[in-house]
Amino acid sequence: MGSLKAFIHDENLNIFKRRLADPDLTEERRSLLTRLLALEEARDIHSEEDVRLEATMGTARGE
Numbered sequence: 143m144g145s146l147k148a149f150i151h152d153e154n155l156n157i158f159k160r161r162l163a164d165p166d167l168t169e170e171r172r173s174l175l176t177r178l179l180a181l182e183e184a185r186d187i188h189s190e191e192d193v194r195l196e197a198t199m200g201t202a203r204g205e
Contacts, residue, residue: 158178158179
């Protein structure tokens with residue numbers, strides 16, 4: 143996972159999906175959670191981490 147940001151991202155995805163599975167969810171709440179899930183999925187945390195890691199590795203090698 144690598145970082146706190148990635149952990150929080152993954153946990154947010156899990157929470158939104160779990161809440162969306164509730165059969166007693168109101169349509170208004172379902173709509174809100176669906177938008178929040180889409181926004182969180184659009185955040186590409188893992189790619190950001192890979193770019194930072196590659197930059198750090200390159201710096202460590204003197205590139």
